Amino acid sequence: MGIKQTVGNKRVSTGIDGLDELLMGGLPQGSVTLVSGTPGTGKTIVCFQYIDEGLKHGENCLYLTSDERISNLIHQAKELGFDFQSAVDNGQLKFLYLDLERRDIHKEMDDTIKTGGYTRVVLDSLTPISEIPVWLVNKGNEIIPSEIPSDRNTFPIDSVQAIRTHVRRLMSILEEDDCTTLVTSEIPEGSRCLSRDSISEFLVDGILLLDLDSTMDRRKLTIRKMRGTKHTLKPQDIEITEGGIRLL
Ligand SMILES: Nc1ncnc2c1ncn2[C@@H]1O[C@H](COP(=O)(O)OP(=O)(O)O)[C@@H](O)[C@H]1O
Ligand SMILES: [Mg+2]
Numbered sequence: 001m002g003i004k005q006t007v008g009n010k011r012v013s014t015g016i017d018g019l020d021e022l023l024m025g026g027l028p029q030g031s032v033t034l035v036s037g038t039p040g041t042g043k044t045i046v047c048f049q050y051i052d053e054g055l056k057h058g059e060n061c062l063y064l065t066s067d068e069r070i071s072n073l074i075h076q077a078k079e080l081g082f083d084f085q086s087a088v089d090n091g092q093l094k095f096l097y098l099d100l101e102r103r104d105i106h107k108e109m110d111d112t113i114k115t116g117g118y119t120r121v122v123l124d125s126l127t128p129i130s131e132i133p134v135w136l137v138n139k140g141n142e143i144i145p146s147e148i149p150s151d152r153n154t155f156p157i158d159s160v161q162a163i164r165t166h167v168r169r170l171m172s173i174l175e176e177d178d179c180t181t182l183v184t185s186e187i188p189e190g191s192r193c194l195s196r197d198s199i200s201e202f203l204v205d206g207i208l209l210l211d212l213d214s215t216m217d218r219r220k221l222t223i224r225k226m227r228g229t230k231h232t233l234k235p236q237d238i239e240i241t242e243g244g245i246r247l248l
Contacts, residue, residue, distance in 0.1 A: 012180040015053030018247035032181045037210030043184040047122040049244040052082045054120040062118040070095045125184040134162045164199040171203045
């Protein structure tokens with residue numbers, strides 16, 4: 001990311017066969033990559049494969065989700081062939097449920113990432129958390145996401161500017177030197193944007209775009225951006241099967 005100096009030459013495997021080769025070996029270590037797509041395009045499955053790859057290498061992994069049904073996620077992963085339950089049991093994988101009602105949600109994320117020693121982090125998905133109310137405090141000089149308003153003059157704001165400031169704050173929490181991060185973003189059907197908030201694509205080091213053509217019954221994965229990497233822009237044909245996403 002912009003102020004971060006640690007995006008270096010080391011590469012982190014995505015866990016998707018064939019994709020690392022298109023990325024000069026994988027994701028740049030320490031980078032944050034946005035995984036964008038409309039619903040059902042395979043964003044969560046990309047995250048599963050990424051986490052599974054880390055587990056195979058004995059890495060500590062963190063899966064942040066605002067879906068409280070973590071057991072469902074573990075079950076979905078299992079259906080695709082990823083055994084996350086034993087990784088949770090042995091402490092190698094942590095699922096953290098981000099309760100969007102909680103005022104200290106950012107602190108919880110920050111503390112967990114800073115103290116957990118994780119090398120792989122997934123935020124699935126950025127969209128609901130980026131849309132929680134933010135508050136204008138300190139006579140309007142400061143925008144604070146989801147904090148307890150301390151005075152009566154505090155009020156929630158709902159502007160593009162506020163959402164952007166909030167997304168910047170979220171991204172800075174995810175910028176941890178030693179971990180390489182995937183962040184999913186839901187794009188509305190038919191949109192040409194790369195994220196719903198239309199700011200996160202500018203803040204991240206990389207963008208993987210997932211797409212589907214229901215008429216042709218085809219799926220695609222495109223590397224739209226990857227800092228420090230010479231890569232093809234050509235959409236790659238993919239399929240989702242047992243084991244996850246595979247390049248065709
Ligand atoms: N075992 C499977 N075999 C083939 N396709 C699958 C399988 N499991 C899931 N899928 C496909 O993956 C889609 C869900 O992918 P997911 O990563 O959850 O999407 P997103 O997170 O982008 O909304 C399903 O709608 C289905 O089309
Ligand atoms: Mg999903």
